[in-house]
Amino acid sequence: MLENDNPTIEPPGINPENPKPPIEHTKKTVTARKTDTVDNIQELGATEIPTAKTNIHVMTIIGQVEGHMILPPQNKTTKYEHIMPQLVAIEQNSDIEGLLLLLNTVGGDVEAGLAIAEMIASMSKPSVSIVLGGGHSIGVPIAVSATYSYIVESATMTIHPIRLTGLVIGAPSSFDYLEKMQDRVNKFVVDHSNVSERKWKELLFKTGELSRDIGTSVIGRDAVSYGIINEIGGLSHAQTKLNELIKIQKETKGLKQ
Amino acid sequence: MTFWSILPEELVFSTNNLPDSPPLYEEIQCNNIKLLVEKIGPTQCKVSRLLTTNPQDYLHPDIQPGKILTYKPIL
DSSP, X not given: OOOOSOGGGSOTTOOTTOOOHHHHHHHHHHHHHHHHHHHHHHHHSOSSOOOOOOSEEEEEEEEEEEOSSOOOTTSOEEEHHHHHHXXXXXXXXXXXXXXXXXXXXXXXXHHHXXXXXXXXXXXXXXXXXXXXXXXXXTHHHHHHHSSEEEEOTTOEEEEOOOOTTOOBTTSOOOHHHHHHHHHHHHHHHHHHSSOOHHHHHHHHTOOSSSSSSSSEEEEHHHHHHTTXXXXXXXXXXXXXXXXXXXXXXXXXXXXXX | OBEEESSOHHHHSOXXXXXSSOOOEEEEEETTEEEEEEEOSXXXXXXXXXXXXXXXXXXXXXXXXXXXXXXXXXX
């Protein structure tokens, strides 16, 4: 605190005749911090104070899922070459106990998306996903790949078929090829969520709801009632659920040993 | 690659209306944290995105998105 000649603009709570106490206060915290660092150097040999550790890591899947091709710069993308090694690291690191997945994606490369979804689904550590804003197209398999999935009430998921005009690099997109691709996606979603194959296909091929395409735009609560997503909820729900899953995981591990 | 998105293809793959010199992005490692930075000069860059899964890394004041970093030679 600097000395102030004009007591009328002195901040409240400070005696204008004795402005020293705040100075002493700052000095104290500085010395306290210094001793902390000194202790650290002496005890741990480290110059940096260890920062807060977290047992839950977070992964955001935003914009387009980018795979084999770099998309033009106007696109905001999540690259699978970033995501995949991160997932491996999360699986290997013993300090990390759970994964929180934040989704707001418009779709993208089917194979890259499926690869990410399969990686998350095959992890031994529990994962919880939250669909925020939108989880469209390939975002749906990624959302259901987590151990438990949440969607916020305002979020939407567009369920529509891989288009006949879908771009298949290197080969003309035959109907057969796309149908097989579609089947892989369908199987993944049906296997990893509570939606029935019949309901899923009904949503996929519904006409009259989307202007450009066939398919359905499913809003938060509907996604839960159809069984695609487990529950409505946001960050605190996901965090609580993840801690619960971690606890269960620890208990079952303890029994096995 | 099979493209499956709600965005129309012509919007995603269009190369029209692009700026003459699009920003040059680079991935760098800073304090063991991977960053996506925009190069703004031969020795400076601006943090654009953090490529880490540790939520605590996002609280680090020195690497907040928008911060200007200066490259220094390692001796």
